Amino acid sequence: MLSISSFLQLLKESFRDLLPIVLVIMFFQLAIIQIVPENWLSTAIGLAIVGVGLAVFLLGLEVGVFPVGEGLASDFAHKGSTIWIVIFAFMIGFGTTVAEPALIVIAQKAASISAGRIDATVLRTVVAFSVGFAIVLGVWRIIKGHPIHYYIISGYIMVVAATAFAPQEIVGLAYDLGGVTTSTVTVPLVAALGIGLASTIKGRNPVLDGFGLIAFASLTPMIFVQFYGIIVYNFVDVQTLKNVVTPIVDTVIPAANAAAENAAHYDFDIINIIKGLGGVVMDVLPILAVIFFFQYVILKKPIENLKNVLIGFALVIIGLDAFIVGLEMGLFSVGETMAFELTRYDNNIIIYAFGFFIGFSTTMAEPSLTAIAKKAKEISDGKINDFVLRLFVALGVAIGIALGAYRIVVGGEIVYYIMAGYLFVIVLTFMAPKYIIPIAYDSGGVTTSTVTVPLVAALGLGLATNIEGRDPLIDGFGLIAFASLFPMLTVMLYGLITEKIGVQGTHEKEQIHLDELRHAIEDVHNMDLSTINVQGTDKRHSYSMPFSAVHVIVPTRKEEKALIAARNAGARGVTITKAHGMGLERMENFYNRLHEGETDSNLMFITQSKNVDAIIKAIVTELDITGEGAGIAYSHPITHLKGLTLKLDDL
Helix, strand or coil, X not given: CCCHHHHHHHXXXXXXXXXXXXXXXXXXXXXXXXXCCCCHHHHXXXXXXXXXXXXXXXXXXXXXXXXXXHHHHHHHHHHCCHHHHHHHHHHHHHHHHHCCHHHHHHXXXXXXXXXXXXXXXHHHHHHHHHHHHHHHHHHHHHHHCCCHHHHHHHXXXXXXXXXXXXXXXHHHHHHHHHHHCCCCCHHHHHHHHHHHHHHHCCCCCHHHHHCCHHHHHHHHHHHHHHHHHHHHHHCCCHHHHHHHHHHHHCCCHHHHHXXXXXXXCCCCCHHHHHHHHHHHHHHHHHHHHHHHHHHHHXXXXXXXXXXXXXXXXXXXXXXXXXXXXXXXXHHHHHHHHHHHHXXXXXXXXXXXXXXXXXXXXXXXXXXXXXXXXXXXXXXXXXXXXXXXHHHHXXXXXXXXXXXXXXXXXXXXXXXXHHHHHHHHHHHHHCCCCHHHHHHHHHHHHHCCCCCHHHHHHHHHHHHHXXXXXXXXXXXXXXXXXXXXXXXXXXXXXXXXXXXHHCCCCHHHHHHHHHHHHHHHHCCCCCCCCEEEEECCCXXXXXXXXXXXXXEEEEEHHHXXXXXXXXXXXXXXXXXXXXXXXXXXXXXXXXXXXXXXXXXXXXXXXXXXHHHHHHHHHHXXXXXXXXXXXXXXXXXXXXCCCEEEEECCCCC
């Protein structure tokens, strides 16, 4: 909903998520490196801009991206045209990936350190095609209702098989590209597409079937890029392949290159700020173009709440641009400097610790993860806690980056680490509850986006460049792959933990309660059970629980005091009758004294037997019945209780 209160809530959450990054940087900068950065003021301003930009971005997603994505999915499902759904899925995947800024940066870096052997344009085209294919495959799975783990495990086997034949120079890069293909805007839209389809198609479950598209988009690039490496390093001249592929994307690449150039050489004057905004617009335009084409040309119906959708996309553009500007001012330069400084220390533990904490803190601030976690909570009926989910994902990223940094420092082939990780993923897949598996697979793709990729890539290449005996092309890449792999493990562990402690969704709790009431109603005629009416409802609850009657006879003038004391002690109802009593001294000649003296009140409380002690004690104390006060209190058990009314909380 587009409102000030929604924005303020998102703003509060954004700055809460940025706090770990600030603390990590301050600690390592001041306690370990012991240097105050010269640009500390611009860093602080940049982080503030990041917080505001993130809040604006998330508000735009809620207002524009999620509704239009789920609406399109619903319309396609009702239209019943599988071919158009498949074409739409491919165009969304290809069009948004080929212009993804993080992919542009990684591809250009790979091209530069491979001495031209790897062509950046061809590499991006291969990756974009693989993502388009992945989303098509994921949509097909939702339509057919196949379990996701069969696809994912088959994909892992293909990744490992391709690794056995791929040249060393391409393996780490291929694994990393599996993590950078899912952009900050693409992830929410693709997630909305999957959830929308699963919500509309009969027999599909949004939790079990709706998630998983992002996992496909993270897996297939690893396979396609390794095959690309096998071809260019063994069979085909690079220039020949470039001449074949380049014309296909000539209309898309110039704008994307411009966006990358702006990001790489950012001076904070008004001209470059406008250029940066233009770059973000060019990243979002392919998505809008695909949406409008399919909505108006194929489906032939207008977009509902078009104004809100356009406002939402505008907020996404403004928020994402502010986010990137803030990162450039406040984070990237500091991260690169710290990566260089840390390699100068003899203590490698510092490097691993920095990798762990920077991985955790940047993941907690990742906008894509925040959006997906909120959606997971919504459609899981609260069974998945969005903040706890993000904590487990961030923990996975932190462990992955620390382990990846260890691999670079001590050496070793990445494939052995990744294979071991995949083995654990497969084992946990058959142990974890079904509802968490697709979310776990998707978590690997959403963790490596706007915030994490540049910092993690800079750390890996910085370590490989400054540590003797390491090759930046072979050893520098791979950290992003670790950051994508380990969240799958930690999220499935989260699912196992929630299952073990019995966490339930809101509607699940209500259903269990209704089932209990329904079974109880069946026993209302069982004389061995007490039957209680539930206040404010037409429900009755029958169960085996001891009840007692508490009788209190006190002077009428003390009736109110007795009632208040009993209520505070747990009494929930009372029957009051007027009485007239005589003590021992008056019984000797009671015929002449029947109408003398004040009247008494007989208060009868029917309550659960466990409350009797507290009620009698409260009344005896308040009225001093065992001292100088007048009155009598006693209780006795009762059976065959029917018709008493109590609050649900008392039951």
